Amino acid sequence: MKAVIVGCGRVGAALADRLARTGHDVTILDTSTRAFERLPADFAGQAVRGNGIDEDVLRRAGLAGADVFVALTEGDNRNVLMAQLARETFAVPRVIAKVNDPVRAEAYAALGLATLGRTTILRDAILDYLGEPVDGVRGVQPPTGHDHPLEARPAPESPALATGARPGPATPPGEV
Amino acid sequence: MYIIVVGGGKVGYYLTKELLQAGHEVVLLEKHPPRAAQIADELGSIVLNLDGCEGQSLARAGAKRADIVAAVTGDDEDNLVVCQMAKHHFSVPRAIARVNNPKNEELFRHLGVDEIISPTRTILGAIEQDIPVHELLHLAELEGGDLEVIEAQIEAGSPAVGRRSREITLPDGCSLFILIRDEVAQPIRPETIFQAGDKVIAITRTECEAALREELIGTAATAR
Numbered sequence: 292m293k294a295v296i297v298g299c300g301r302v303g304a305a306l307a308d309r310l311a312r313t314g315h316d317v318t319i320l321d322t323s324t325r326a327f328e329r330l331p332a333d334f335a336g337q338a339v340r341g342n343g344i345d346e347d348v349l350r351r352a353g354l355a356g357a358d359v360f361v362a363l364t365e366g367d368n369r370n371v372l373m374a375q376l377a378r379e380t381f382a383v384p385r386v387i388a389k390v391n392d393p394v395r396a397e398a399y400a401a402l403g404l405a406t407l408g409r410t411t412i413l414r415d416a417i418l419d420y421l422g423e424p425v426d427g428v429r430g431v432q433p434p435t436g437h438d439h440p441l442e443a444r445p446a447p448e449s450p451a452l453a454t455g456a457r458p459g460p461a462t463p464p465g466e467v
Numbered sequence: 468m469y470i471i472v473v474g475g476g477k478v479g480y481y482l483t484k485e486l487l488q489a490g491h492e493v494v495l496l497e498k499h500p501p502r503a504a505q506i507a508d509e510l511g512s513i514v515l516n517l518d519g520c521e522g523q524s525l526a527r528a529g530a531k532r533a534d535i536v537a538a539v540t541g542d543d544e545d546n547l548v549v550c551q552m553a554k555h556h557f558s559v560p561r562a563i564a565r566v567n568n569p570k571n572e573e574l575f576r577h578l579g580v581d582e583i584i585s586p587t588r589t590i591l592g593a594i595e596q597d598i599p600v601h602e603l604l605h606l607a608e609l610e611g612g613d614l615e616v617i618e619a620q621i622e623a624g625s626p627a628v629g630r631r632s633r634e635i636t637l638p639d640g641c642s643l644f645i646l647i648r649d650e651v652a653q654p655i656r657p658e659t660i661f662q663a664g665d666k667v668i669a670i671t672r673t674e675c676e677a678a679l680r681e682e683l684i685g686t687a688a689t690a691r
Binding site: 344345346347366367368369371372375376379380392394395398401402 | 522
């Protein structure tokens with residue numbers, strides 16, 4: 292599968308390396324080239340410097356045609372914006388956003404995004420280790436609802452567009 | 468009218484002041500404590516030191532009975548989250564977002580933001596009124612600068628559209644060289660008919676550039 296990951300912190304770097312090692316096509320983005328030092332020297336994927344909340348940057352990183360998008364920056368809102376761009380503009384089938392604020396995570400799960408946040412993951416892992424009751428150790432929280440029509444739209448490159456399907460966002464002139 | 472403004476930068480500050488003067492009920496949310504304190508000194512208790520992206524902050528600001536939420540921080544992602552929380556969790560009738568990257572406008576609209584204000588787009592529009600939309604693009608100089616290789620973009624409305632290459636009167640010293648259509652380069656023959664969207668690579672003497680521009684791009688392209 293083809294995966295695009297934004298945020299080359301410890302989690303992003305480890306995830307990218309693991310996926311690349313098992314033969315997946317991986318591209319990881321970060322605004323800082325220094326962040327790429329976390330990747331091993333023999334990293335088999337691609338590292339691209341750029342800001343993942345910029346649609347053009349995501350397009351250059353090959354998001355159209357990706358199977359998975361993971362937003363792992365330190366900003367909940369940035370992750371939420373990128374994840375929705377990935378879903379709405381690039382029609383990526385599986386999108387995961389890190390949202391550390393549990394309230395926001397729940398809200399966006401209801402809006403159709405898969406979310407994960409260290410607050411609940413760590414809390415539940417510790418409670419579980421201590422033998423305290425937990426709702427069940429949860430990792431990625433799958434979408435819980437669709438109050439909002441977050442249906443996938445055809446990507447600008449999609450052949451569906453030529454057959455009169457719902458249009459994606461207008462491609463700005465000069466952007467292909 | 469009850470209005471919640473999120474973001475106490477220059478835009479949020481002046482917006483709040485104007486709304487208060489117009490007699491509206493306004494609350495301003497600003498997450499940075501020093502800035503919140505600074506505005507509160509002047510505007511009073513309507514300034515709350517809260518992060519408007521948090522659901523709890525919007526609840527404390529009374530989002531449930533708000534008529535409008537205006538998210539005017541400098542960060543597009545924060546403005547989007549404020550508007551989505553306002554619409555989907557508090558059923559605020561009208562959510563307004565400031566958008567800095569014009570490319571985000573479409574996404575915000577699709578995600579249910581009612582009104583999108585893009586200062587970048589507005590300024591861009593003002594600038595584009597004053598400059599020609601398309602100029603000749605200089606690609607290279609030849610013969611010590613006497614000759615130039617240029618690219619002209621043919622738009623709808625250009626005098627060249629629908630005409631054959633041989634029907635276009637070119638100044639002496641100009642020759643049309645290659646046509647790029649749908650990303651494919653092809654030679655320009657006398658029978659080639661130009662279409663909107665074509666790019667023409669031409670060689671011209673420097674002094675003939677204006678005449679060539681008139682033939683390929685036209686004078687009307689300078690939108691005023």
